[in-house]
Amino acid sequence: MAAHESTGSWITLATDGSLVVPDHPYIGFIEGDGVGPDIWAATRPVVEKAVDKCYAGRRRIHWVELAAGEKSHRDSGQWLPETTLELLRRCVVAIKGPMTTPVGEGIRSLNVALRQLLDLYACVRPVRYIAGVPSPVKHPEKVSMVVFRENTEDVYAGIEWPAGSDEAARVADFLRDSFGVELFPDSAIGIKPMSRFGTERLVRRAIQYAIDHGLPSVTLVHKGNIMKYTEGAFRGWGYELAASEFGDLTLSEAELLEKHGGVKPGGRVVIKDRIADSMFQQALLRPDEYSVLATPNLNGDYLSDALAAQVGGLGMAPGANIGDACAVFEATHGTAPKYAGLDRINPGSLILSSVMMLDHLRWAEAARCIEKALEKTILDGIVTYDLARQMKGAHEVKCSEFAAALVDRMDAP
Secondary structure, eight states, rough: OOGGSHHHHHHHOOOSSSSOOOOEEEEEOOOSSHHHHHHHHHHHHHHHHHHHHHTTTTOOOEEEEEOOHHHHHHHHHHHSSSSHHHHHHHHHHEEOOOOOOSSOOOOOOHHHHHHHTTTEEEEEEEEOOHHHTOOOOOGGGOOOEEEEOOOGGGGGGGOOOOTOOOOHHHHHHHHHHHOOOOOOOTEEEEEOOOOOHHHHHHHHHHHHHHHTTTEEEEEEEEOOTTTTTHHHHHHHHHHHHHHHHHHTTTEEHOOOOHHTOOOOOTTTTEEEEEEHHHHHHHHHHHHGSSSSEEEHHHHHHHHHHHHHHHHOOOOOOOOEEEEOOEEEEEEOOOGGGTTTTTOOOOHHHHHHHHHHHHHHTTOHHHHHHHHHHHHHHTTTTTEOOOHTTTTTTEEOOOOOHHHHHHHHTTTOO
């Protein structure tokens, strides 16, 4: 439905950057490719039911469909029309399914394009265990972390040239002539930019989240022992930002030990840092010692997926791309084309992303309503095939049937 055909109102931003959300907001949606239409068709009625049940008609979402991906390309020849970007900016908040990204060739990643063109610099992925979900680890209930992954820089900036190209040869010549760097002649070349500006705004958002939610620590995850001037700088800039902007509310791990004997003072957030490979071990061996992780782009991609595996996989992993002007909530898994149109895929990732979206709107009652219904549905053994094959006595249902079971179990807080 086009925005002008319904009776909603636009979300706006206050002078301090906070959202001003009307009771009948326009929210953008992109179905996505592959299984995207399946999981969106399951998610939409769940969100609408929760909003209706909690607010009894006082609040309602007016959905605005946004053209992107394969459906848009079929209709208009454009993968990501400029009108879609304009509407996303106007909506301020949107939700999307997965979109196709060919590996090694073809169109640019639409996900990366959205993040960069809309400056959605923080990829936020909360990872926590939902009772009843099968897990490969002994104590998945100890995992409760929120990953803040920088979303616009690092190798994901897409600054690269293929092996054998004139561009790669020119860059190789420049590196050799200017810096004495010798590369193999058949090298593909990429550049890894990381800035103080990009790091600081990501770490600022992570620390503020920890403060707002009463969480004990923020851990800077990096590979600064090897990449000293990029990831090492990420670590250094993160500590400097914490001290300069949150000095009364944070302290470093070293200060915690030296000045407080390892006992955290009330109301303070401990700033830690961990080498990326060590953090992977910590995530398995001591997950309950970490609450918020702030990471460069590539590290965060790996780590958030690994954490999701500990609590049920990407089918149960929500995510959002958030900037200062707008936010896009999304399923974190791929398009799974072999399951497209089969009404079989787990919609949990997109449903949980809608929970994040409702919290972002400050509609917490509806968010908790969905969470409770989701947990009850899983504890009742009603799950899609990906979870059913790992659970004894589970009742396997279709994607749409899982959503219907969830709606049936909703109770307003």
